[in-house]
Amino acid sequence: MSDPVQQHQTATRHPYPDAFRPYEAPAPHPLLAPLTGFLGTWTGRGRGEYPTLAEEFTYAQEVTFSHDGRPFLHYETRAWLLDADGAPLRPSARESGWWRLQPEGRVEALITQPTGVAEILVGQADEGAAELTSHQVALAPTAKEVNATRRRYTLTGDGALDFVHDLAAVGQPLQHHLSARLHRAES
Numbered sequence: 793m794s795d796p797v798q799q800h801q802t803a804t805r806h807p808y809p810d811a812f813r814p815y816e817a818p819a820p821h822p823l824l825a826p827l828t829g830f831l832g833t834w835t836g837r838g839r840g841e842y843p844t845l846a847e848e849f850t851y852a853q854e855v856t857f858s859h860d861g862r863p864f865l866h867y868e869t870r871a872w873l874l875d876a877d878g879a880p881l882r883p884s885a886r887e888s889g890w891w892r893l894q895p896e897g898r899v900e901a902l903i904t905q906p907t908g909v910a911e912i913l914v915g916q917a918d919e920g921a922a923e924l925t926s927h928q929v930a931l932a933p934t935a936k937e938v939n940a941t942r943r944r945y946t947l948t949g950d951g952a953l954d955f956v957h958d959l960a961a962v963g964q965p966l967q968h969h970l971s972a973r974l975h976r977a978e979s
């Protein structure tokens with residue numbers, strides 16, 4: 793009889809790969825319906841600001857949403873700052889997490905950042921748009937103070953994904969931190 797532990801050690805690939813488009817297998821879970829248009833990899837540019845920062849900044853961002861047939865999205869993003877000519881300046885924010893879709897388009901999201909911030913957000917998804925507000929923010933001992941965030945993701949009529957991020961942090965009330973317009977990455 794074969795040894796299942798040994799078999800597992802020699803199996804190199806996960807048998808349930810994620811799908812990055814709605815028409816790829818596995819079929820999206822019905823609860824993902826309002827957000828299947830988000831699936832895939834998006835890239836684009838944005839602008840950021842905060843009252844504690846001397847200057848505005850411009851950045852580029854890549855965002856990926858995928859699923860494995862269950863009612864949650866895997867979410868991943870990387871951003872990098874751009875210089876005045878649009879050339880990469882240095883790596884910036886990274887995040888990854890899970891968007892758990894509930895009945896009637898309710899969303900619970902768990903998102904972590906390498907800056908020591910872990911957010912649980914709640915919100916609503918409606919036909920190609922989602923708004924999430926932080927429900928709890930947990931901070932690692934050396935993380936900067938983050939009190940709340942609000943994120944809006946909207947598919948525009950012309951195929952872009954718009955992203956707006958508001959932030960209450962380091963003693964400042966909730967206000968604009970980032971806006972970006974993303975387009976589907978070439979596959």
Ligand code: HEM
Nearest residue numbers: 840844845849851853871884885909936937938941961962
């Ligand atoms: C596309 C994503 C993001 C970009 C490009 C970005 C960019 C920046 C930049 C350039 C700064 C100035 C300090 C520095 O140069 O590192 C900054 C500060 C900060 N960001 Fe972001 N950020 C992003 C996402 C986030 C997120 C998701 C959070 C929190 C949930 C966040 C919270 C903060 C905080 C707390 C500060 C410090 C403000 C201060 O100490 O004055 N950022 N961000």
